Amino acid sequence: MIKIGDKLPEQSFTFVTDAGKTGADSAALFGGKKVIIFAVPGAFTPTCSNAHLPGFVALADRFRAKGVSLCCLSINDAFVMRAWQQAQNANAITMLADGAGTFTQALGLAKDTGDFGGLRAQRFALVAEDGVVTALQLEAPGKFEVSSAEAMLELV
Known part of the structure; x- marks a missing residue:
């Protein structure tokens, strides 16, 4: 398991936008930046849709004011992540579709x-x-x- 001080793995991600499909790699997404990556078991699932993602949406301006970029990771395809982003008004958050689960x-x-x-x-x-883990908050099962937005805002 990744730990504090480890470098994030290299990965290419696909994004669906109004203009079509595009891509970016981990160096472009995480290099030279302070980033929070929060992971959810699945888009459109109860806790993920009712609490986890909405918490980061609600506090996105406060994270941005601290110079922190927000990324939501899920083992879903890019089309599902785009639809979930739109349904949740989560345009301030980069949706990381890890379709095959290789990054996770x-x-x-x-x-x-x-x-x-x-x-x-x-x-x-x-x-x-800058791509190096400085904090990791892993939830106990269930x-x-x-890993909530409020808890993470206290860490940055």
């Missing part, structure tokens, strides 16, 4: 939910500065406390 697995933070949903991200949030 490289972090060591994937879990297999079997027939319920297959490979998913554990619920967590991390802070990275919990939503330490």
